Amino acid sequence: MGDVNGDLITFERVTCSYENQQVLKEVSFRVAPRETKVIIGASGSGKTTVLRLILGLLKPDEGRIMIDGQEISGMTEEELIGLRRKIGMVFQEGALFDSMTVGENVGYRLFEEGQLSEAEIEDRVRHLLGFVGLEEAIDMMPDELSGGMKRRVAIMRALGAVDAKMMLYDEPTTGLDPMTARTICDLIRKLRDAQGVSSVMVTHQMADAFRVGDRFLAIHEGRVAFEGTADELRQCRDEHVRGFLV
Amino acid sequence: MSPAEQIKGWVAEVQSLARLTGRAGAALVQRPWYGKEMVEQMDLLGVGSLGIVILTGLFAGMALAMQFSVELASFGAKSFLGRAVTVSILRELGPVLTGLMVAGRVCSGITAELGAMKVTQQIDAMRVLGTDPVKRLVLPRIVAVVVMLPILTVISDAMGVLGGFFISFFVSRIGSPIYWSEVGQAFSFENVVGALIKPFLFGFIIAIVGCDHGLRTAGGTKGIGLATTRAVVFASVLILVANFLLTKLLVGFFGWAT
Ligand SMILES: Nc1ncnc2c1ncn2[C@@H]1O[C@H](COP(=O)(O)OP(=O)(O)O)[C@@H](O)[C@H]1O
Numbered sequence: 024m025g026d027v028n029g030d031l032i033t034f035e036r037v038t039c040s041y042e043n044q045q046v047l048k049e050v051s052f053r054v055a056p057r058e059t060k061v062i063i064g065a066s067g068s069g070k071t072t073v074l075r076l077i078l079g080l081l082k083p084d085e086g087r088i089m090i091d092g093q094e095i096s097g098m099t100e101e102e103l104i105g106l107r108r109k110i111g112m113v114f115q116e117g118a119l120f121d122s123m124t125v126g127e128n129v130g131y132r133l134f135e136e137g138q139l140s141e142a143e144i145e146d147r148v149r150h151l152l153g154f155v156g157l158e159e160a161i162d163m164m165p166d167e168l169s170g171g172m173k174r175r176v177a178i179m180r181a182l183g184a185v186d187a188k189m190m191l192y193d194e195p196t197t198g199l200d201p202m203t204a205r206t207i208c209d210l211i212r213k214l215r216d217a218q219g220v221s222s223v224m225v226t227h228q229m230a231d232a233f234r235v236g237d238r239f240l241a242i243h244e245g246r247v248a249f250e251g252t253a254d255e256l257r258q259c260r261d262e263h264v265r266g267f268l269v
Numbered sequence: 270m271s272p273a274e275q276i277k278g279w280v281a282e283v284q285s286l287a288r289l290t291g292r293a294g295a296a297l298v299q300r301p302w303y304g305k306e307m308v309e310q311m312d313l314l315g316v317g318s319l320g321i322v323i324l325t326g327l328f329a330g331m332a333l334a335m336q337f338s339v340e341l342a343s344f345g346a347k348s349f350l351g352r353a354v355t356v357s358i359l360r361e362l363g364p365v366l367t368g369l370m371v372a373g374r375v376c377s378g379i380t381a382e383l384g385a386m387k388v389t390q391q392i393d394a395m396r397v398l399g400t401d402p403v404k405r406l407v408l409p410r411i412v413a414v415v416v417m418l419p420i421l422t423v424i425s426d427a428m429g430v431l432g433g434f435f436i437s438f439f440v441s442r443i444g445s446p447i448y449w450s451e452v453g454q455a456f457s458f459e460n461v462v463g464a465l466i467k468p469f470l471f472g473f474i475i476a477i478v479g480c481d482h483g484l485r486t487a488g489g490t491k492g493i494g495l496a497t498t499r500a501v502v503f504a505s506v507l508i509l510v511a512n513f514l515l516t517k518l519l520v521g522f523f524g525w526a527t
């Protein structure tokens with residue numbers, strides 16, 4: 024059963040809570056193929072939770088979540104592992120494995136799958152790191168990298184997820200200086216154009232949101248406050264959304 | 270916290286342990302097996318604990334011998350010192366003390382490490398990249414501690430008996446052949462079985478409690494500190510309770526007169 028609209032991600036009235044605190048309330052939205060959706064919202068509004076739901080790291084209390092035409096709420100962890108092969112995730116702060124080298128991080132999935140020889144994996148890892156100008160860092164530990172380098176490595180590790188159909192970014196530019204933030208945004212755009220992937224980027228930095236986004240979703244206190252294009256967003260009358268734009 | 274809430278909390282902890290045990294059991298019979306991680310953990314957790322285990326065993330054995338020597342001398346049974354020391358060490362002191370020391374060092378280490386991975390989202394990252402954290406992180410630690418704790422306990426026991434010998438020789442002036450022949454008397458089948466069964470169970474407790482608290486860590490850096498403290502306390506209490514139950518079982522099984 025495929026999704027009738029061919030959307031890659033569909034949320035239908037998704038409600039989700041941690042312990043006894045409701046975090047998302049009846050959230051609905053779609054992400055089309057090749058689209059870059061930017062989710063904006065204040066800290067604690069539930070943006071990361073949306074990404075965790077897409078990955079099946081968390082189950083919704085109510086509502087349906089379809090990923091690439093499959094309903095995921097009822098999937099087992101085994102089935103989810105298969106699904107996650109299509110998704111590259113860049114965590115807030117990178118979440119690099121700090122006991123492994125940069126190269127082992129980027130090649131993590133390939134090492135785990137054990138299909139390729141070590142030399143082949145290294146080739147591939149070097150190629151990926153070369154793409155972001157970090158080939159030299161292959162034997163370094165994550166501790167030794169700057170914030171911007173960590174994000175780039177994290178993006179390449181996510182991309183090492185071989186057949187990525189979509190990329191998820193959790194605040195990829197937060198805590199970076201504007202110059203570095205811009206290079207990360209350019210990288211995200213480059214990946215979209217080169218690989219034709221859909222992306223979801225979570226951020227609360229509007230400049231970066233406008234730089235990469237096709238469509239925008241604003242979340243306020245767990246509810247969707249706005250959905251639309253950049254122009255529509257600029258004209259939006261909702262006071263919470265407006266508060267965000269200035 | 271009211272007592273009712275406290276009890277509820279403990280029940281929830283035990284439930285969570287049982288769930289993780291189930292998942293670890295399932296991981297044990299499924300590929301892939303992270304053999305390299307297991308060896309690494311054995312080295313890190315096991316070999317790394319050698320120092321404290323040697324010191325603990327030695328000093329506990331010496332203190333024990335000192336006490337027994339006074340007490341036995343008062344009814345003229347000083348020559349039994351070797352046996353008294355060895356039986357106490359094999360049955361109780363060795364397993365429990367080693368278990369508690371290793372809980373302090375290893376259980377806290379496991380919780381802090383997995384807790385830090387949890388709060389920095391490395392555990393989530395692992396799941397997203399297709400690895401089951403129970404297989405890659407939990408099972409190797411369980412196997413490592415369950416294999417290493419009995420070995421550490423044997424070493425600690427040996428050091429304790431040796432410590433007892435120092436006291437008997439230099440302080441109580443008991444001849445070395447008498448001490449060692451009494452030590453030999455203590456190595457009955459029952460005592461050896463008891464000495465070896467306990468550390469398997471204690472090792473399992475240490476690893477599973479450490480992993481469980483680590484994986485459930487929440488609340489940033491502060492949460493790691495809290496989780497670590499809780500894990501060590503919980504593991505220590507569980508070891509003492511398990512020790513009592515196991516002792517009771519062994520006493521019944523071997524029909525020791527009480
Ligand atoms: N593991 C968790 N347990 C309990 N509450 C959580 C957990 N993760 C997030 N929350 C709470 O859920 C709300 C939304 O979190 P999150 O989705 O991370 O927000 P954002 O990414 O927009 O800052 C916050 O109030 C946060 O405190």
Ligand SMILES: [Mg+2]
Binds near residue numbers: 071115193
């Ligand atoms: Mg967040």
